[in-house]
Amino acid sequence: MRRATCVALWTAATLLITQTPALGDFGARVELGADADAADGTVACMYPMTGRGATYGRDSIHGIQVALDRLAEEPGAPRLRVIIEDSRSKASFAVRMAEDFVQREGAEILCGIVSSGVGRAVSQFARDNETILVGTDHASSRLTLEEGHRHYFRVSSDTWYSHAAGARYLQEMQERTGWRTLAFLGPDYEYGRVAWRDLRTSLEQLGVDYEQAGTYWPRLYEPDYSLYIQALLESPPDILVTGLWGGDFNAFVQQARTTRLFEVMTVANFDAGGNYDTLVSFGALAPQGLILSARHHVNWPDTERNRHFVQAFHDKTGTYPSYAAVGAYTGIIAIARATSQAGTIGDTEAMIDALRGLELPLPTDPPGHTSYIDPETHQIVQAQAIGSPREDDAFPPARVLLGDWRVYEAESLKPSAAVLQRRRGPTADASP
Amino acid sequence: MTPRTSLVGKYTVLSLVLILSAVTGLSIIYARFSDTLIERLSGERLEAQLAGTANRVSAFIANRIYQLEILSSHPAMPLYVADGMEVPEGIAELVRVEADSPDLYGILFFDGGNSLVNLVPGQAASGAPYWQGDPWSMAGLPRTEYGRTEIIGPHVPDDGEPGFVIIRQRLRSLPGMEDPGSVGLHVRLAAITERVRLEDLAGATRTYLRTPNGNLLTPAGHPLRDVPKGLREGPEILPGWRIDYEIEAGHILNPLRTAQLGMYALAAATGIGLVAVFWRLARSLRRRVDQLVTGADALAGGDLQYRLGVQDQRWDEIDVLAHGFNSMANRLQQMMNRTIQSEKMAVLGEFATGVAHEVRNPLGTIKLTVQALGRKEPDQRRRELLNDVEDEIDRLNRVVSDLLTYGRASAGDPSCFEIRTAFRKATTLVEPESRERGVDINASGDSRLCIHANPEQVVQSLVNLLINAIQASQEDDIIRLRASTEGAFVRIDVTDHGCGMEPATRERVTDPFYTTRADGTGLGLSITRQLVLLNGGQLTLTSEAGEGTTVTVHLPRCIPGEPTSLHL
Structure with a gap:
């Protein structure tokens, strides 16, 4: 009875909202691309459209629109129908949503998901239901390492890559400044915990000698960080690495910049x-000493492909893209390319074969590198760039952008065989 | 002089009393202020806040227990524990929704032997037991019974991983099932400790969560290594779970205490400095007052020459007093000198008048007799002797006239007249003598200057001075007579380039009857000075032996037709 009610409500919502929405005004469900009758396949994506993660959902949908526009310009490209619904950042909601996408909507591919906790739950569903899930935003490296499986692929950088680059940056910084103590502040859920582990592992591998000055675990979507800021100020580390993201990180910075925190420690978010x-939220002046990175930058790499993507996004939305947009864009392009290679989106095994090792020239690629999906881990392999905020109004309303880049080649960041072995266990196969 | 009678000592004591009073007053105000501050920080408001904090934590746990009640009493829950039993999707969805909270790692199911047999990840699910391969155990964790609920833990943060608490209840038994096991909520420890934080803007009160295993957890969820001094017991939340707190007003009061100590130090330094300054001042003052007393004693003893030493750079009250003392001594000395001089003059005048009367009449008789004898004397030689006697009688008459002039000197009627008139008359009168000596007299200066004095006495004075100058000059010398303005006076300089005077002579040259010439009476310059003084002027004299002499006369200046006092 309960299930029947839920399905009825679901169907009603689907019937009510089926048209492409006005930009920036998404409802609970959005449909993009080809009509159901004309489509070569259906991709069902889950993004938060309410709450603190809503900006990620909004930009992801715009990114999908840019990808579909590009595919529409290519003769012979598969015509995809993309359904997007609000996951509300809840695993229970998203799992049920995924189940209905597959069983009721006939979705061949699942995609999206911002929260790693939600991504983990849906990944387990995808594994159990043998449905391909293309992760576009969530970043816990466990999803491709410990819990990786044949049906799971991720097309945005994960915590391993970003924190492997971060560890290299900290190592170089230690040679310059001699910093000794490091603390970590991360959201207390899958993503934060894995980010901390990945950073520690990378620092250990590099032989960085440091003292752990505390770990702080506020909950995801914590509205008030004053407790943790106070604790950090009472025992300040040399370096604070934070795994806060989105509105959480913005809220933390806004609160912390009213204190001496940025004066007494260097804050990094890799x-x-x-x-x-986040750069927009800084206003005219970023707090001092910040070391930042993201999975995509509007001003790096300075390639035609990146400029084109950023401009296309801006033309469509009137604003510049967050990294979530590039992840969603990449997800749709990857599915389209794999569909073309597999011949049909409905052949899951052929699609898996096509996705494994798939090369994707992307806006995030610096000259000389083409992103590809690692056939072993199903994780996209991309270079990482870390920088510091500086005044730059080339992409308003942001008044600061990252600069002073340190770039780390993609291949040098891949988890080693030993790490794979350790993370997946001695009995695990080399590939999921 | 003792400190009790010393004015400086009294000022010192008064200043110290004022400083001590001010410091004491400020200390009292500070003590009352800090007491009030501490009272506000730790008074009844704190108790209310602690109670509120305890309610927040209790409510959170109560909500979890309520959530657990729903699960533990649900008849389908044992399916999660039972071997080989499939959980209906509706039930699984219910449990997933219950688990989907940011404060829950997940929902754990235990069999009758307390072994973890199933779990449903929550929104915060991470680490063991959700991550396979990570060791996880509840062994060694404290257990608190609270009704039919069991609180297991806390497992404190370890190796950088966050801590947790398990709130567990036994599952409702199913028919044929002896022990269906239990269900537990795997709760973030920070979800509890965060609620222990006190909303204390001053930051003076720190709260901690005391757990059954004796740990003291900070609001950030970290165990405290050292128990703070002055830790106080707060309200109990559950058996063995308590909110302890400390009032750490140091960071608020320390600056005040530092300021208080600084104030004491400043007051002490000021007191010491004050005593030192007053001590020095007293010494200096006493030394200088002693000088005043010595001067006064000397003056009283008749030493009118005694003067106090005054430094020109300083001009404090004692200096003013010393200047006043010296001025008083000067005036006293002048007054005494004038009195003595007046008395001398009076005596001398009386004497001279007596002598003149007694001498002049016989001299007249003698002169008439000598003249008669001379006219009848045929002997040329005797007649010349009689002429010499007559000349000596004339000289004696002049001396007697001078004596009378000196003894009866009085100021004539003053008038305002041009100095050039006096210059012209005087030079005319001395012209025969100057021509005889071959000496020129050169008058210069502003001839229109007018003086207020008796014209005859001025002319007489000038004649006396010019005659002295002529007699001191050599042939072809020039005597300069110059008039100029000096303040309210006309200055008249009579300068010769004659033999000049030795200092000893210069000191006495105005004394009556003192003369360096054989035929002088020693009264000319004395009479001149007396006449100048009688006309409100002054006579001074500078002279260098072999260089010449300048006699300077100051007489009151005037403008014809205007009251004289306006120009004085």
């Missing part, structure tokens, strides 16, 4: 801190 919306 995975999401350099996101465009």
